[in-house]
Amino acid sequence: MTRTEPATGPAPHLLSVTGLTKTHSTDGARVRAVRGVDLNVARGEFVAVTGTSGAGKSTLLHLLGGLERPDSGRIALDGRRVDDLSEARWAVLRRRRIGIVFQFFNLVSTLTVADNIELPALLAGRTPRQARASREEFVGRLGLGGKENSLPGDLAGGEQQRVALARALVNEPDLLLADEPTGSLDGKGTREVIRLLTELHQQGQTIVLVTHDARVASAADRVISFYDGRITDDTTLDTTDQHRAAAADIVKLTG
Amino acid sequence: MRLPLLALLAAGPAHGYELKQGLEKLFGAAYPQPNIGQIYVTLGRLEKAGLIAGQDIVQPDRPNKRIYELTEAGRESVDAWFEEPSPTPRVRDDFFMKLALAPRTGRADQVTLINKQRRHYLNLMRALSKLAAGEDQDNRIAQLLIEGASLHLQADLDWLERCQEELE
Numbered sequence: 108m109t110r111t112e113p114a115t116g117p118a119p120h121l122l123s124v125t126g127l128t129k130t131h132s133t134d135g136a137r138v139r140a141v142r143g144v145d146l147n148v149a150r151g152e153f154v155a156v157t158g159t160s161g162a163g164k165s166t167l168l169h170l171l172g173g174l175e176r177p178d179s180g181r182i183a184l185d186g187r188r189v190d191d192l193s194e195a196r197w198a199v200l201r202r203r204r205i206g207i208v209f210q211f212f213n214l215v216s217t218l219t220v221a222d223n224i225e226l227p228a229l230l231a232g233r234t235p236r237q238a239r240a241s242r243e244e245f246v247g248r249l250g251l252g253g254k255e256n257s258l259p260g261d262l263a264g265g266e267q268q269r270v271a272l273a274r275a276l277v278n279e280p281d282l283l284l285a286d287e288p289t290g291s292l293d294g295k296g297t298r299e300v301i302r303l304l305t306e307l308h309q310q311g312q313t314i315v316l317v318t319h320d321a322r323v324a325s326a327a328d329r330v331i332s333f334y335d336g337r338i339t340d341d342t343t344l345d346t347t348d349q350h351r352a353a354a355a356d357i358v359k360l361t362g
Numbered sequence: 363m364r365l366p367l368l369a370l371l372a373a374g375p376a377h378g379y380e381l382k383q384g385l386e387k388l389f390g391a392a393y394p395q396p397n398i399g400q401i402y403v404t405l406g407r408l409e410k411a412g413l414i415a416g417q418d419i420v421q422p423d424r425p426n427k428r429i430y431e432l433t434e435a436g437r438e439s440v441d442a443w444f445e446e447p448s449p450t451p452r453v454r455d456d457f458f459m460k461l462a463l464a465p466r467t468g469r470a471d472q473v474t475l476i477n478k479q480r481r482h483y484l485n486l487m488r489a490l491s492k493l494a495a496g497e498d499q500d501n502r503i504a505q506l507l508i509e510g511a512s513l514h515l516q517a518d519l520d521w522l523e524r525c526q527e528e529l530e
């Protein structure tokens with residue numbers, strides 16, 4: 108019996124990228140920021156992208172979030188091609204299925220924490236009651252209880268980034284993109300964000316994150332090294348007993 | 363372990379087991395604790411060197427215990443220790459030797475070496491994070507110790523990126 112299976116069921120990868128390129132042009136100068144990237148990210152994976160300044164990491168992340176358009180290549184989200192969507196369709200996608208956080212939080216400074224978090228839910232067409240319920244859930248999950256009525260400017264950096272994460276997650280996106288989310292945080296704020304990302308990942312959130320900070324990167328399952336617009340290494344972390352022993356040895360005091 | 367033991371004794375006389383507990387309380391479980399045998403051996407050496415003086419205390423229903431205190435020479439050692447800056451950390455010289463020699467031998471590729479080393483460091487970083495998570499969050503000394511190690515490792519990783527930039 109020969110029967111072709113209809114293409115149903117979940118796609119093998121939440122995110123599937125092939126042959127992606129992007130060249131920036133300013134005043135005649137051309138910078139080949141992304142020079143042919145193939146990348147698959149499975150649902151539930153936590154992938155960190157690291158690399159030197161100017162390697163093209165932010166450009167890659169912007170392409171994945173539809174904030175910039177590739178020159179060539181293909182991006183599929185959950186099996187559906189998205190790189191050819193219109194601006195308007197991308198905007199809808201970012202509201203519903205892709206959450207993004209940046210280094211500088213980008214919160215609306217005149218809105219309270221609660222309103223900042225509810226805004227994308229309302230924009231996505233959910234009722235005020237639903238928006239409020241989701242906001243309450245994420246305020247709880249991100250440890251922001253008691254800060255609902257504060258303005259972003261009155262919060263510490265780590266707290267502002269947690270608000271930005273709550274806002275990015277309020278519509279329960281399939282994919283969370285983060286560009287240097289700890290880039291402007293101190294050690295304490297960085298640890299907070301690492302802990303939250305780890306928790307979100309454990310709860311099944313798919314995350315693609317760009318970072319300079321190896322502590323942040325090492326919270327991921329998989330680390331991609333990006334260099335000069337290309338992936339030069341792609342490794343799944345597997346911390347063994349030997350690594351644990353070596354780590355214990357590093358902090359062993361001698362004297 | 364010599365100087366940490368001397369420094370603990372600068373606070374006042376103590377016996378071996380108290381010193382072990384003092385170290386454990388201060389540094390947490392973050393690093394492998396010296397066993398009591400190592401501590402007694404070190405105390406013996408310090409006493410022989412004249413840096414501490416021991417005195418046996420007779421306990422009626424238990425074996426005698428030996429209480430140690432700093433001598434004047436011991437106090438001077440502790441002061442000198444605090445006076446001197448600590449030695450500078452060394453770069454990972456074994457890896458650098460490999461990287462420098464690889465092209466001449468034709469037996470290893472530099473980018474492969476860098477990638478391998480980066481993977482190793484990232485896994486170490488992950489192990490350090492686990493260590494920090496498992497350690498009492500309120501033990502600031504232990505947390506700082508692990509954070510110091512993480513920052514060193516971060517510097518090693520940054521340096522690997524520099525190597526990659528220069529060599530590719």
Ligand SMILES: Nc1ncnc2c1ncn2[C@@H]1O[C@H](COP(=O)(O)OP(=O)(O)OP(=O)(O)O)[C@@H](O)[C@H]1O
Binds near residue numbers: 139162
């Ligand atoms: N809008 C733009 N117009 C022109 N050139 C750009 C633009 N955005 C990025 N570039 C250039 O493209 C290259 C890659 O930039 P990108 O911001 O993606 O790097 P990055 O890896 O994120 O760096 P960093 O770690 O410093 O954030 C750089 O040379 C940068 O100067």
Ligand SMILES: [Mg+2]
Binds near residue numbers: 164165
């Ligand atoms: Mg960037």
